[in-house]
Amino acid sequence: MIENPGLRRIGLLLCLVWLFFAAFPLYWVLVTAFKPPLAVSQGPTYIPFVDFQPTMQAFRDAFAGLRGDFIGPIVSSILVSVTATVLSVFLGTMAAYALVRFTFRIRLLAGVAFAVMSIGGFILLDSLTGLRVPHALLIVLFTALPVAVWLNGRALPGPILGNDDVTFWFVSQRIFPPIVSAFAIYLLYAEMGKIGLPLLDTFGGMVIVYTAFGLPFAVWLMRDFLTTVPLEVEEAAMVDNIGRMRIFLQIVLPMATPGLIATSMIVLAFVWNEFLFALLLTTGDWQTLPILLAGQNSSRGDEWWAISVAALISIGPMVVVAAILGRMMRSGLLSGSIK
Amino acid sequence: MSHVELDAITKSFGAVSVLPPLSLSVGKGEFVVLVGPSGCGKTTTLRILAGLETATSGQVRINGRDVTAVRPGERNIAMVFQNYALYPHMTVRGNIGYAMKVHGVSRAEIDARVDEAAKLLALDPYMDRKPKNLSGGQRQRVAIGRALVRQPEVFLFDEPLSNLDAKLRVEMRTEIKLLQRRLGTTAVYVTHDQVEAMTMADRVVVMRNGRIEQAADPITLYEQPANRFVANFIGSPAMNFFEVRIESGAILLGLQRLPLVAADARRLSHRQTVIFGIRPEHMRHSSHEARLTLWPEAIEPLGAHTLLLGRADGQKITAQVDPRFPASVGQPSTVTVDMTQAHFFDPETEARL
Amino acid sequence: MTASAERQDGIKHLFIWPAFLIVLVISLFPLIYALTVSFQTVRIVPPTPPRFVGLDNYAQIASSARFWGAIGTTALITFLSVAAQYVLGFLLALALHHNVPGASLYRVTFLLPMFLAPVGVALIARMVFHPYLGPVNDAMAGLGFAYVPFLTEKWPAIMVLAVIDTWQWTPFVTLLMLAGLQGLPQEVFEAARVDNIGAWRRFWGITFPMLLPLSVAVIFIRLIEGFKIIDTVFVLTGGGPGTATETLTLFAYNEGFKKFNLGLTSALSFLFLIVVIVFATVYLAAAQRLTRRYA
Ligand SMILES: Nc1ncnc2c1ncn2[C@@H]1O[C@H](COP(=O)(O)OP(=O)(O)OP(=O)(O)O)[C@@H](O)[C@H]1O
Numbered sequence: 001m002i003e004n005p006g007l008r009r010i011g012l013l014l015c016l017v018w019l020f021f022a023a024f025p026l027y028w029v030l031v032t033a034f035k036p037p038l039a040v041s042q043g044p045t046y047i048p049f050v051d052f053q054p055t056m057q058a059f060r061d062a063f064a065g066l067r068g069d070f071i072g073p074i075v076s077s078i079l080v081s082v083t084a085t086v087l088s089v090f091l092g093t094m095a096a097y098a099l100v101r102f103t104f105r106i107r108l109l110a111g112v113a114f115a116v117m118s119i120g121g122f123i124l125l126d127s128l129t130g131l132r133v134p135h136a137l138l139i140v141l142f143t144a145l146p147v148a149v150w151l152n153g154r155a156l157p158g159p160i161l162g163n164d165d166v167t168f169w170f171v172s173q174r175i176f177p178p179i180v181s182a183f184a185i186y187l188l189y190a191e192m193g194k195i196g197l198p199l200l201d202t203f204g205g206m207v208i209v210y211t212a213f214g215l216p217f218a219v220w221l222m223r224d225f226l227t228t229v230p231l232e233v234e235e236a237a238m239v240d241n242i243g244r245m246r247i248f249l250q251i252v253l254p255m256a257t258p259g260l261i262a263t264s265m266i267v268l269a270f271v272w273n274e275f276l277f278a279l280l281l282t283t284g285d286w287q288t289l290p291i292l293l294a295g296q297n298s299s300r301g302d303e304w305w306a307i308s309v310a311a312l313i314s315i316g317p318m319v320v321v322a323a324i325l326g327r328m329m330r331s332g333l334l335s336g337s338i339k
Numbered sequence: 340m341s342h343v344e345l346d347a348i349t350k351s352f353g354a355v356s357v358l359p360p361l362s363l364s365v366g367k368g369e370f371v372v373l374v375g376p377s378g379c380g381k382t383t384t385l386r387i388l389a390g391l392e393t394a395t396s397g398q399v400r401i402n403g404r405d406v407t408a409v410r411p412g413e414r415n416i417a418m419v420f421q422n423y424a425l426y427p428h429m430t431v432r433g434n435i436g437y438a439m440k441v442h443g444v445s446r447a448e449i450d451a452r453v454d455e456a457a458k459l460l461a462l463d464p465y466m467d468r469k470p471k472n473l474s475g476g477q478r479q480r481v482a483i484g485r486a487l488v489r490q491p492e493v494f495l496f497d498e499p500l501s502n503l504d505a506k507l508r509v510e511m512r513t514e515i516k517l518l519q520r521r522l523g524t525t526a527v528y529v530t531h532d533q534v535e536a537m538t539m540a541d542r543v544v545v546m547r548n549g550r551i552e553q554a555a556d557p558i559t560l561y562e563q564p565a566n567r568f569v570a571n572f573i574g575s576p577a578m579n580f581f582e583v584r585i586e587s588g589a590i591l592l593g594l595q596r597l598p599l600v601a602a603d604a605r606r607l608s609h610r611q612t613v614i615f616g617i618r619p620e621h622m623r624h625s626s627h628e629a630r631l632t633l634w635p636e637a638i639e640p641l642g643a644h645t646l647l648l649g650r651a652d653g654q655k656i657t658a659q660v661d662p663r664f665p666a667s668v669g670q671p672s673t674v675t676v677d678m679t680q681a682h683f684f685d686p687e688t689e690a691r692l
Numbered sequence: 693m694t695a696s697a698e699r700q701d702g703i704k705h706l707f708i709w710p711a712f713l714i715v716l717v718i719s720l721f722p723l724i725y726a727l728t729v730s731f732q733t734v735r736i737v738p739p740t741p742p743r744f745v746g747l748d749n750y751a752q753i754a755s756s757a758r759f760w761g762a763i764g765t766t767a768l769i770t771f772l773s774v775a776a777q778y779v780l781g782f783l784l785a786l787a788l789h790h791n792v793p794g795a796s797l798y799r800v801t802f803l804l805p806m807f808l809a810p811v812g813v814a815l816i817a818r819m820v821f822h823p824y825l826g827p828v829n830d831a832m833a834g835l836g837f838a839y840v841p842f843l844t845e846k847w848p849a850i851m852v853l854a855v856i857d858t859w860q861w862t863p864f865v866t867l868l869m870l871a872g873l874q875g876l877p878q879e880v881f882e883a884a885r886v887d888n889i890g891a892w893r894r895f896w897g898i899t900f901p902m903l904l905p906l907s908v909a910v911i912f913i914r915l916i917e918g919f920k921i922i923d924t925v926f927v928l929t930g931g932g933p934g935t936a937t938e939t940l941t942l943f944a945y946n947e948g949f950k951k952f953n954l955g956l957t958s959a960l961s962f963l964f965l966i967v968v969i970v971f972a973t974v975y976l977a978a979a980q981r982l983t984r985r986y987a
């Protein structure tokens with residue numbers, strides 16, 4: 001498109017330099033995984049078959065469990081991230097659909113009342129009664145929420161928030177530093193464990209956290225994709241007496257498939273790679289790959305062939321994700337979702 | 340017997356009132372066309388009928404039942420949309436049969452009804468294609484098929500042909516009309532194309548700004564338009580209008596005098612000024628003709644006849660004359676006006692006199 | 693709206709409440725809980741009953757040099773890397789947008805880094821930047837420079853962290869800016885070309901101002917995400933040497949999980965939150981003024 005050959009050449013040069021910069025570390029981890037120990041410990045070696053004789057030993061060791069349990073974290077990573085991705089994309093798409101097709105009106109005052117009631121109520125319950133934390137939180141939730149919903153139906157004064165504000169509320173969850181809620185969730189989970197509902201280091205506990213973690217992305221991205229689904233098709237179905245739920249499941253979802261794929265890929269990547277919550281909330285059974293990786297660092301020292309194998313296992317699925325999104329990017333699919 | 344009834348329907352979007360109270364009743368088996376300029380509320384009326392939009396006040400009745408608060412799906416109607424609104428991920432067969440499948444109709448019956456519709460609409464060869472692999476006309480036929488198989492009480496069409504090319508449009512409008520006649524289903528059809536309205540309708544409803552200006556069969560509409568708006572809207576090229584004075588049984592267009600038919604002269608004798616309307620095609624010989632001189636500014640030979648576009652008394656005029664009519668641009672040219680076909684409107688209310 | 697329309701719309705609650713409740717319970721209630729705890733001394737090890745101490749926790753943190761050090765480190769790494777990401781990412785997006793030869797070749801490689809686990813990226817960086825066994829120092833030696841102890845000294849370590857962040861997140865900027873470029877109306881550029889306006893002027897006069905709102909958003913996202921940094925630091929330096937590379941999240945983690953002083957940790961996270969909010973407000977206000985000047 002650009003007519004100036006000088007600029008074109010600079011652009012090409014930039015791309016090539018970046019290509020090297022981006023690809024070299026990946027190349028390095030790939031070849032290191034096949035290096036025998038000597039090819040690592042005697043200084044850097046670069047090219048397989050020239051600098052060193054590649055070996056599969058590191059992979060064999062890893063899957064034989066010689067260097068700690070690999071299979072466990074892989075399995076839990078897959079189970080947790082796939083489940084959480086499916087849940088958050090599905091629930092997020094439902095919410096996004098509601099935000100695109102219906103109008104919501106939320107009175108600011110009702111929202112403020114909810115915040116005051118829940119914070120105040122919890123502090124009161126916590127300091128005045130001997131209630132356990134989860135109980136106190138549940139009581140607060142189940143009183144403050146209905147009251148707030150009821151208040152929302154009254155003719156309160158003050159501004160009224162609309163769909164955009166609701167969307168913003170979802171997205172704004174990403175602004176909070178996760179450490180703020182991470183410890184609280186840890187304590188909450190610990191307390192839940194004490195009253196007989198173990199959530200720490202369990203499948204359920206991780207899936208809940210990651211579903212909440214993925215929802216802001218899902219709502220935000222899917223809202224944009226769903227606005228491109230033509231309303232008329234849904235109306236045709238409504239005239240044909242198809243229920244809303246069925247319209248959503250059998251007509252809207254299939255029509256939004258590219259958006260669903262793109263969103264799932266992005267959410268999957270975030271969940272697959274998440275570190276902080278996994279670090280705090282798991283101790284053994286449900287440790288995910290990032291924790292295993294971080295552990296390699298301290299336990300392995302300079303056994304880089306082994307570390308590289310672990311890193312490659314975590315990278316593998318993401319190559320597929322990047323490839324799928326790369327193809328979608330080329331077809332201009334993502335350009336709609338940045339408004 | 341009235342089958343579909345809109346009773347004093349109003350609709351406002353926020354502060355904007357789109358429909359003032361509007362009442363309309365459609366008889367069983369009747370084909371009613373809503374026509375009017377863009378933005379006049381045709382679609383809104385149709386959507387209220389379908390239940391896709393809720394009327395601000397008033398009642399909708401179908402078959403005597405008050406359906407104002409009933410969901411679209413339970414009104415026993417079928418609708419064909421302007422952009423077809425096919426389910427893009429289903430085949431033609433899937434599209435047509437989907438609603439029946441959802442409602443638990445047996446496989447055999449679905450197949451039977453889908454095949455019947457396919458045959459009727461000549462869709463057999465495309466049954467396993469997806470909508471994106473069909474032409475516009477084929478898509479529209481699928482949309483019609485989808486409406487057909489539901490065997491509804493009422494068909495609703497919202498400009499179903501406006502995305503098709505001119506030739507296909509002519510074909511399809513005959514097809515739809517024949518189909519409706521054969522099935523005897525009540526139909527409400529929205530268009531802004533007056534030719535479509537005139538050719539398809541049992542009764543045409545001309546709308547403006549949410550109001551019904553006139554509802555009548557096509558010929559009545561053409562011969563006795565209720566007001567200047569309808570007269571202007573129906574007919575192509577459009578009717579010529581002049582504000583004229585009345586003097587001793589004739590109208591005065593500037594210095595030209597056109598004698599009135601006796602009945603008209605009597606009727607209008609007490610008036611000073613009227614709006615005189617004459618269709619371009621009524622500039623021809625007749626039992627009662629008047630001579631009118633005009634200055635052509637453009638001459639459009641169309642083969643079967645020629646259009647003179649010019650001015651008379653400084654006002655625009657279009658005359659439809661014989662192909663070999665002697666006229667040239669810039670030279671005054673005299674045509675005969677068939678005064679038995681003259682229309683008169685009140686200058687204030689614009690209503691027919 | 694009339695009653696019947698309301699009734700038909702009732703199903704919207706079914707659509708939105710599951711997502712709403714999950715986010716509420718998992719994001720907001722812990723926040724309330726943490727807020728309460730931040731006014732108390734809560735210790736798990738050794739277990740002590742909670743005691744209300746008012747703002748003591750906050751005062752203690754605000755007066756600790758380590759907290760301010762962590763803010764400085766976090767801000768430094770974030771600003772350095774976001775600046776680099778934005779400039780590089782935008783340039784790459786421009787190059788890709790103008791169909792530099794072989795664009796399809798780079799696409800996956802360009803995208804990939806942002807989809808990798810930061811922990812894994814840090815591990816790779818550890819190998820690459822190893823003082824004796826890594827290729828970077830090998831190359832430097834080849835060029836005649838001295839070995840740099842990248843990970844055990846403060847400034848090199850901070851630079852390495854910024855480089856890693858840039859490596860990982862420039863693709864994000866490229867992706868969004870490219871989408872923005874593709875969405876720009878083509879006529880404007882054609883008109884400018886017809887008027888014989890040079891590429892440089894075209895960029896500063898048209899492209900840049902038109903993409904300014906998107907730029908503001910992209911930089912905002914990256915800054916907010918950048919402030920959360922822990923994974924790479926955790927693996928690469930553990931905050932060391934000493935606390936020289938400790939970021940806010942890592943500080944909170946160390947405080948909470950090594951000392952189990954939860955009141956203090958919660959107060960710390962809230963101060964962190966306040967820092968982020970103040971910072972976001974200032975940034976958005978400044979960005980708004982900038983955008984208005986261009987608009
Ligand atoms: N959802 C809406 N919100 C606000 N105004 C609307 C809405 N839908 C329609 N209108 C307004 O109502 C009026 C009638 O619209 P309607 O779609 O019924 O017109 P129409 O006769 O079908 O026109 P066309 O021939 O262009 O389709 C228009 O002025 C339009 O702007």
Ligand SMILES: [Mg+2]
Pocket residue numbers: 381382383
């Ligand atoms: Mg319309």
